[in-house]
Amino acid sequence: MTENRIFFNSLGSGSNGNSFFIDTPNGALLVDQGFSRKELLARMEKCSCDPARLCGALLTHEHGDHAKGTRIFCDTFNIPLYTTMMTANSLAKKKNLPKMVRTFEPGAQFEISGFGITSFALPHDVDTVGFKIEYNGISIGIATDLGCAGESIRRVLANCHALVIESNYDLDMLMNSPRSLELKRRICGFRGHLDNTYTAELLGELLGERTGLLLLAHVSRECNDPERLHELCAATLKSLQKEHLKFAVLKQDTPSDKFAVIP
Numbered sequence: 001m002t003e004n005r006i007f008f009n010s011l012g013s014g015s016n017g018n019s020f021f022i023d024t025p026n027g028a029l030l031v032d033q034g035f036s037r038k039e040l041l042a043r044m045e046k047c048s049c050d051p052a053r054l055c056g057a058l059l060t061h062e063h064g065d066h067a068k069g070t071r072i073f074c075d076t077f078n079i080p081l082y083t084t085m086m087t088a089n090s091l092a093k094k095k096n097l098p099k100m101v102r103t104f105e106p107g108a109q110f111e112i113s114g115f116g117i118t119s120f121a122l123p124h125d126v127d128t129v130g131f132k133i134e135y136n137g138i139s140i141g142i143a144t145d146l147g148c149a150g151e152s153i154r155r156v157l158a159n160c161h162a163l164v165i166e167s168n169y170d171l172d173m174l175m176n177s178p179r180s181l182e183l184k185r186r187i188c189g190f191r192g193h194l195d196n197t198y199t200a201e202l203l204g205e206l207l208g209e210r211t212g213l214l215l216l217a218h219v220s221r222e223c224n225d226p227e228r229l230h231e232l233c234a235a236t237l238k239s240l241q242k243e244h245l246k247f248a249v250l251k252q253d254t255p256s257d258k259f260a261v262i263p
Contacts, residue, residue, distance in 0.1 A: 006138050006261040008162060011035065011043040013217040014252030018066050018144065019043075020164065024135050026114045027055040030073075031131065031142060032066040037073045047255040051077055055113040057098075059083040060145065061128040062090040074098035082112065084119075086127035120156050122146040123191045132156050138263050140164065141206075144218040147192040149202055159208025162261040167200075167216040167233075167249075168193035169223040177223050193218070196229055200236045207242055213259055214247040221252060 011019040017034035021044065028049070033040060044051055057074050059081060060066055070091065074081050080100040083091075091097040104110060106121035106129050116134040121127075123146055130143035130153070141160035143153065157163060174184055174195070187193050194202075199216070207214065216233060219226060226249045233247055250256055 004136060004138070004263060006135055006140065006162075008140060008164075008213075008215075008259045008261055009047050009049055010164075010215065010217070010250045010256040011040060011047070011049070012252055012255060013144070013250040014219055014221055015065055016221070016252055017068065018218065020142065021047075021049040022115075022133060022140065023049065023053060024114070028053040029112065029115060029133065030054055030057045030079075031133075032060055033057060033069040033073050034064070034066045035069050037069045037076060040069050040073055043255045047258060054079050056115075057081050058117070058131055058133075059087060060122075060130065060142075061124065061126050062087045062094070062096075063126065063145070066145075067091065067096060071096045071098045074100065082110070082117070084127045084129060090126070118156060120153060122153065123148055123150075125186075125191055130156070132160065138261055139210075140261060146194060147188075147190045148198075149194070154202070154205055157206050159206075159210050161210050161263060162213040162215070162259070163206055163211060164215045164217050164250075165199060165202070165206070166194045166218040167196050167224075167229055168218050169195050169220045170225060170228065171195045171197065173225065174220075174223040179223075187223075193220075196224070196232055200232055203233075203236055204240055207237075207240065207245065210263070211242075212245060213261055214245055215256075215259070216247070216249045219249060219252070226251075 020031040118132040139160040141157040144166040
């Protein structure tokens with residue numbers, strides 16, 4: 001592993017579990033732990049991610065699809081969890097809080113073993129945050145579970161070397177689904193999720209000269225079509241004259257390829 005690149009793996013992303021593995025020559029981070037310890041380890045083995053390299057875990061919020069395995073996994077590998085105080089309190093009530101916890105306020109900046117972390121608040125059901133993770137001049141922006149992206153969010157995510165952003169649902173598929181009207185309104189609302197069209201429109205502002213990798217995350221199994229989303233993203237990149245940019249739609253059931261993020 002060379003000093004001027006980071007490796008990124010999605011262990012799975014969707015409504016049934018989310019977890020990202022970010023590896024460098026000096027150690028690794030696990031962003032969200034939305035699968036059981038057994039499943040996390042099985043997926044890490046499948047994509048050659050070594051859990052012994054982890055120096056910390058970041059958690060975006062307390063929902064089970066992001067925090068299912070948090071306590072057991074972190075305690076097994078004796079790594080600290082970094083999350084907001086409100087999320088930590090929620091995990092404690094659910095008996096899902098690891099032994100080692102470092103709390104921060106949304107918007108805080110801090111370091112973990114050579115990683116520079118910028119947190120930022122996301123509009124969602126609970127105290128949700130996104131992260132900009134920097135290492136040796138390379139940046140990865142991660143934002144899932146948000147109902148809209150205001151100026152402050154766009155500013156943090158703009159021109160990262162890699163962008164991991166939610167593209168949760170197709171609006172027509174959601175409206176025609178058997179889900180309740182209340183749930184549909186929540187998903188479409190300010191504190192819900194981003195739809196494909198909204199995310200595609202964001203790309204014109206977020207993809208900069210440095211951006212070389214785009215990963216579309218948290219894709220709904222019931223209310224989205226990965227092939228249609230892939231076509232929309234390809235068309236959007238073409239319209240932005242960024243056909244060269246590598247992109248992928250992350251899957252729920254299988255880990256992604258190992259992506260090299262380079263300056």
